[in-house]
Amino acid sequence: MTLLLALLLFAAPGAACWILVRALDPVGRLVVAAAGSVVLVAGTAQAMLMLGAWSPGTGLVAVLGLSAALAALGYAHRRRNPAEEPAEAAAGPAPANVTRADIPVRRREDDDDEWLYRD
């Protein structure tokens, strides 16, 4: 039971981070979600201790609130850019026989800001 509760405590921020970084590959997404959940829970606890406002109940609400906010950010982004499907962008590292010579060269004209800096 306790174990289940602990999982739930980390699952909420983890799921929020998972939603937030939709474009990453699955393993990367998992690691980001795990790191994000640890950071969020630990950061909340540390902030409470250092501000002298220790209260586990409030902390729990704060963790859930922050998770909800992150998840909302993720959803908002998805609504604005529905085209960006995770499957396309998702890619782990390139296979081992790809070298930097295989990477397409991007031309200077493609840079949106380039005109600003033209002499």
Place this chain on the structure above:
Amino acid sequence: MSVTLRQARQPEEGAPRGAGAAPPAVPGTGRPVLLGLTAAMLIGTALFWLPLGGVDMDAIGGHGLIAVLPVATLLGAAVLVLTFMATLALPRPHRLLLSVQIGILIMSLHGVTLALEPVARFSTVWQTAGFIEYVERTHTVSWFLDARFSTPGFFAFAAFVLKAVGQHDIEPVLRWAPPVTNLMYLLPYILILRVLRATWRAKWFAAWLFIAANWVGQDYLSPQAFAYLLYLYFLAILVNWFRHHDETTRRAGRRRGREPAERSGVLWRLYDWLFAAKDPGELPAPKVSLRDQRILLFLLFALLLVGTAAHQLTPFLMTAACGGLVLMRRCSLRGMPIIAGVVYAAWVSFMTVGYWAGRKNEIFGGLGKILTNFQQSTGGRIGNVDGDTQQIQYLRILIAAVIVVLAVAGLLRRRARGIDDRVALVLMLVPFASLGLQNYGGEIGLRIYFFMLPAACLLIAYLFFPAPFDAPAVRAPRVRPSGLARLRTGTRRHWPAVAAASVFALLMAGGFLTVRYGNEKYEQVRRSDVKAFDVMLDNYKTGVVGVVWLSAEDPNLAGGTPVMPWSYREWERFNYTAVIADRNNPGNIAQIVQTLKEQGPGGFFVTTRSHEDFQVLNSGLAADYGVRLRRALASSPEIATVFADRDAAVYRLKAPPADPVLPTPKPTGLGLRSSPWTPAGLIYLPVLLMVLLARELRRLRLFAGSPGTALSPADVRRRLLPLTVLAFPLLIAVVAVVIERFVFIK
């Protein structure tokens, strides 16, 4: 003749999507082989765990647990190791089988004492419990009680989680922490491994070694174990998504020196070997959108903050690792080391005043004591020690040395193949930077080993499996290799390397069980040890308990603490005074009685079997010292026995003096203090961090989009100039405030 090598399919990487040409087929493995391996794994597990019920923990001597483990258990460990290696010898990776085996390895190596000991092992673990309990109960910390309260991040985290899930008894958490922590380390480690240009065998073997070589015992429930997890996450994110843009940029080359064809002679060969063009040891970074990079940058920053608040050494290593990657052009976040350094310096200056204000001389003494630190780390830990325990100590040093030597050999082997493993090199060297910085005393050697492990395990795996990718078996029907050469062809061509790695793996697993539990005679904690401290609190309800304990050497010189679960709760209610043992006469208790009288009404003398064994093995007390001392105490007319059984005993005076009565200290918080410039610093610091972060976000923007924007470094610098100009005076101001605080606060 020209030979074209194509990469064999690497299912572990995920098949390349939309690559067009189908990769060459790989011979499959028959089901009987897989079933056989699974059966061997199960038999090994059963052999390892089932006989553990009959182990006699009292028979443990100076060699530790290995001497009392049943032969069947050791056999089971060997079977588990060999099964894993056999799985590595298969033509393609069976990820489920490999993962399950690594899971069993973690449980077997790091969790073996779960079956042997009734409560969590290792007395230092219980002090963490004490800190966590203190935070839970008082809702704050107390810098005055212990230096570790200056970085309370982890204690706050653990206290919060335990409270939130309603777990009041921390003991099961302490017990299960080592295997769970090691399991958690693997997740970020996998992410680091997958960007490397290596075969699946090298990667899986590195992950296996990372578990088996981690004998240093820094993975218990503790700030450093938690911060290490954050360190691994930090590195994984850096090497995955913030690689140097040079790797993804193509620019017109510039010729240096003569044509390669003109180069000959030993010197040129050496030069080429060192500096000529090489394949990077890492794969091209995965593509990621600007938005995701921004999110990841914020995550890195958060990891840095949380890590800094949790442990005093780890943020330094995060800074150094990031700086090393930047210098070696494997990280694009060139401002990140500065951000990390500012966060670290600010934390030390603003939040740990209580610690450094009274110890300025000590800290400067610690700087640059490299030689002393090194001696303490190696020779210094071996002094007036029992022969068996000393052998274990030497074995530890031997294992550490072998790991370093093999890692260097692996690096050289890859280099000879024209592969430049810079990330691994940086991560291997960075921990040594901490050698001269901390006045950690002898423990810094263990820490360096611990932080070196991710890279060292990888390089050792390269020593056995150096290939950048799996080349298919060369089939030329006319060539018929004979004898040993046949071993190097066909589907069995990996077997010699796997066999060599198996020998090393067996030695490592044996070495782990020996040195990790080498001090189990006194590192085990018994129920009565914990009860002894409960008894003292129950017998003296208010005020400070004056604990008197026996030490064979002067603890002020040796930096000793009792080898007991001391202060595992009600931290502020204990005060410790050591009595130096009379080596010639264990029955001489005059000193103990005298010290008890000085403690007033709350004075107790406590001793445990583990503690006595520690004094016997490490300080050369007579083997029956504890027994004779207890007999003398029990028969003394002045002393009353409060609690005594075979494992632990608590004594007090029959007629204790009425004073001194020490009041229980109230929580003092973090002990923050101000100086004239501090308010300014508190304003500059967040602004500086925001500007530096904005600068990194801007840099990400400059390199965003499809990879390979051909911006010259001068261009980048020009476009970042406004933010650089803004950050510079702020940085100077913050540094000035840090220095002013250090000079002003006494």
